[in-house]
Amino acid sequence: MIRWLITLGLAFLASPLRAEPCRLALALAMDISTSVSAEEDALQRQGLAAALVAPEVTEAFFSSPMPVALAVYEWSGRDVQHIILGWTMINTQTDLLVAATTIQQSVRSDSDSATAMGYALAFGATLMQQAPTCLFQTIDLSGDGSNNDGYGPDSAYRHFPFENTIVNGLVINAADFEGELYLIPFFENNVLYGPGAFLEIADGFQDFERAMRRKLERELKGMQIGALSGPGQR
Numbered sequence: 001m002i003r004w005l006i007t008l009g010l011a012f013l014a015s016p017l018r019a020e021p022c023r024l025a026l027a028l029a030m031d032i033s034t035s036v037s038a039e040e041d042a043l044q045r046q047g048l049a050a051a052l053v054a055p056e057v058t059e060a061f062f063s064s065p066m067p068v069a070l071a072v073y074e075w076s077g078r079d080v081q082h083i084i085l086g087w088t089m090i091n092t093q094t095d096l097l098v099a100a101t102t103i104q105q106s107v108r109s110d111s112d113s114a115t116a117m118g119y120a121l122a123f124g125a126t127l128m129q130q131a132p133t134c135l136f137q138t139i140d141l142s143g144d145g146s147n148n149d150g151y152g153p154d155s156a157y158r159h160f161p162f163e164n165t166i167v168n169g170l171v172i173n174a175a176d177f178e179g180e181l182y183l184i185p186f187f188e189n190n191v192l193y194g195p196g197a198f199l200e201i202a203d204g205f206q207d208f209e210r211a212m213r214r215k216l217e218r219e220l221k222g223m224q225i226g227a228l229s230g231p232g233q234r
Contacts, residue, residue: 022089023066024138025131026219027124030084031143031172032108033076033115040205041108044142047209048072049104052096054213060220067091068220069132072103075120077113078150087131114149117141117191118156121167125160137165138219142212144172144205146186153190166194170215171201172208196222 030044051057061068072085084106090096124139131137147153156162169187187199198218202211 021067021132022069022134023064024136024220025069025071025087025128025134026138026140027071027073027127027131028140029120029124029142030072030074031076031115031145032074032080032110032113033143033145034112035115035145036111036205038108038111040144041111043205044208045103045106047205048212049100050209051212051216052100052103057213057216057220058093058096060217061090061096062093063221066135069134070099071127071131072099073123073127074109075123076110076115078116078119080110080113080116081120081123082109083127089132115143115145115147116149117143117147118151118153119149121153121156121162121191122160124167125156125162125165128165129161139165139167140170140215140219141167141191142170142172142208143187144183146183147190153193157193162193166197167192168197168215168219169199170208170211171199172205172211173201173203 028048030048032041036044068090069087070085070090071083071087073081073083075081085099085102088095088099090099120141121139124141128137128139169191171183171187173183184199184201192199200211200215200218202208
């Protein structure tokens with residue numbers, strides 16, 4: 001981690017006149033696998049839209065003069081990844097409101113696929129290659145289950161470009177013993193990636209909005225060189 005921070009710091013100091021267009025490229029990935037019902041999917045979309053325009057999250061978006069680039073995609077099976085919101089620079093509150101409205105009005109693209117988490121992360125890495133140039137890059141993977149289709153997160157991290165990307169997680173826990181027994185450790189041990197990566201937990205889909213608000217606020221305010229440390233490092 002120390003070498004990564006030094007490299008980042010030297011690169012930043014070596015180009016004082018070359019301002020990056022944004023401070024963070026943030027890609028949010030929503031689970032639409034077969035375990036997610038239509039009602040639960042609606043709670044995700046409405047919850048994410050509401051979280052984006054919540055006062056504390058809005059404040060975090062504009063806590064720096066440098067804007068944030070935002071993208072949102074849904075994922076499930078090996079060939080089921082669909083962009084809901086293409087890369088959008090959030091320069092104003094109107095930009096944020098339009099992004100939230102786009103998410104709220106989006107329609108689920110698939111409802112009968114398994115949970116191909118490695119493919120979802122690979123898609124995110126490819127999407128990040130198309131992002132505006134930003135100081136930091138973060139992918140957020142939300143899900144209510146572990147990988148059960150195709151290669152897993154470890155293979156994605158080995159074979160796709162994640163060198164400058166942090167991956168955080170949002171577990172949508174079933175709020176029962178079985179869910180707590182395996183899903184949280186699975187995300188902690190397999191999904192989190194990069195220095196400072198962290199996990200947020202929603203107690204069911206009804207709690208998704210609260211968990212998303214908390215996660216977004218932490219991410220948007222936490223992208224500082226001194227804050228990059230933690231158990232998610234690999």
